[in-house]
Amino acid sequence: MEPLLTAGLRAALVFILLLSAGTSEHDLYLSFCGTWRHDSGALSLIVNLSTGCSEISISAGQSSLSIDGQITAGCSRSEVIPLKQLGLESQEETRFCLYWEPLLDQLKLQVGGKNLSLCWPRSVQGLCCTDLSNSGKAPVAIYGITDGTIKNDLFTHETLEAYKFIGESTDCKSLCDQQSRGSTHINVEPAVGNVEHLCAHSSEVDMKEGFRGHNVTAAATKGVPAESSTTVHLPPALKTAATKTSKVVCTFFNNNSLFQEGHKENRLFNEVVAITVENEVIANLSEPITIDFHHDVIPQLHSKKCVSWDTRKDPLQVNWLADGCETRQKGAKHTECLCNHLTYFSVLVQMEPRPVRHLLALTAITSLGCAVSVISCVAVFIFLCRKSRRCKEQSIPIHMGLAVSLGLLNLLFFFTGVLANVGGERLCVWVGAGLHYTLLSSFTWMGVEVFHTFWMVHVVFSPSPKACVWNLVGFALPALPVFILAAVGDIYGVREVVPSDDVSNPYRMCWMKDTPKALLAHYFTNMTAVAVLVISGLVMLFLVYRKIRIRDEWRQNRVAFLSIWGLSCLYGTSWGLTFLDFGPLSDVILFLSCVLNAFQGFFLMLRFYMLAWMRKQAGGSALGSTSTGSTRQHMLQAPEKS
Structure with a gap:
């Protein structure tokens, strides 16, 4: 009995070893x-x-x-x-x-x-x-x-x-065979040679004389309809661009695991397609290559875009970039990529979306506000020019500088969306730099307003700096960081803002790019300037309140309100709402900030004209002088002793 048991155990052991050997798998990576x-x-x-x-x-x-x-x-x-x-x-x-x-x-x-x-x-x-x-x-x-x-x-x-x-x-x-069980099959025209693999498929197209374009389709996967396979259309322009050879190779990679860049917020959703011509770099095609990707339904909150594996700046470092490719959404399961160069292509999906709620409404409010502000700033500039002929107030050149910079800022911001879609990346580099300059210039002039008010309130018997000094500070100083960032490069360009209701259709504008380097520049320049401006503006408002609350004019409610409200516009304190965009009141803060900052030029015009009207009502009294900021009788100045 024991020998039979031993023999049975041996037979079972041999069977297990054979079974394990037959089903053993290789380490694929x-x-x-x-x-x-x-x-x-x-x-x-x-x-x-x-x-x-x-x-x-x-x-x-x-x-x-x-x-x-x-x-x-x-x-x-x-x-x-x-x-x-x-x-x-x-x-x-x-x-x-x-x-x-x-x-x-x-x-x-x-x-x-x-x-x-x-x-x-x-x-x-x-x-x-x-x-x-x-x-x-x-x-x-x-x-x-x-x-x-x-x-x-x-x-x-x-x-x-x-x-x-x-x-x-x-x-x-x-x-x-280990990676993907099953078989593949593809029907190709006689002009195309192909090498079939279960994990990759290569097709070679010979672009002979009279080449009029060709479609290359990936091998159909078992259980997947043939019409859902990835298709590449090679345009006739590729024949003209390829000067050394007439053969182009299309390779379809089903395994894209190591094409991933390792970022959690983005990942490749589909297979990778490589289109290459041996020993040649093909770029700037007059007619783009079209790649039709078919994929599963992507959740609405996740945006997708066509990308290429770019090594133009550094052949060693590899990044997926959207440059040179246009994305067209053909449905929930179909994305069409139009690219003007040859490399590796795929569809990149943003896994951690940061969409903007109510983007359409915010864009409409901003566009209307910018248009109104541009007209208002022109009106303020004309009003101040006429006033400068009648009196020589030191604050008028400062108000004019703020009106010019704010008007240019709103003008550029009003057209930034149109210029991004019409001019593309090259034009957006200049427009983005110009928009950044006018923003910093506006912040600088608001800071000059704060400093000049401090000078009028606390340094009464010393003349303030001349207008040429203020112009140098307000217009020349902001150009310095913009020139530095432009020299560094890859800061300004097309910026896409993703709406929450349609992430596949982002709003394009000319501004700083959505890159770590551009984000760092944004915090060091814009956010720092806003923080300094808001803090100094609030401090100055407090000092002004302490200085003028004992005056007779302050006891009139409309004068008190108009003084603080008008100075708040001049000092740019509304930009402080940028730091409050979080929590349950985020949408309210966002809309309030949009209205106040977009219509800032209009509010400035309203302030100047209201104060001019009040001066007429007061019969040219001291109140009227306070409206325009004269040197001796400024409202913020303490009453002079006889």
């Missing part, structure tokens, strides 16, 4: 992360890659991080890359991750928050280097890699000199 301990000086990345499948070593020292090995099918690279642009010199520890995708023959390094593409993705090759396993523990060192993790599993907390992974050569077709 390598994900290694660690913390690089280094010096605080100049750092560099050393890359030495060659084709083959043996091993890859990740080593780190006092000033360099090295990636060395043979795991790629077609990528060869040997160079030293300075990491100065990543801003790591002031640090002593840097987190990094290395990703290897054998199916795409792609190697990508994430260091210092930047994604560096060491080996570009390509169509699936014959053999893939996979099943990378750690070969053992390296010596402990002072400078090196600590907290090494392999696929999110911690290896050791110790600081090691290097990590080495040994790979095995595997048929890429078997990896495709």
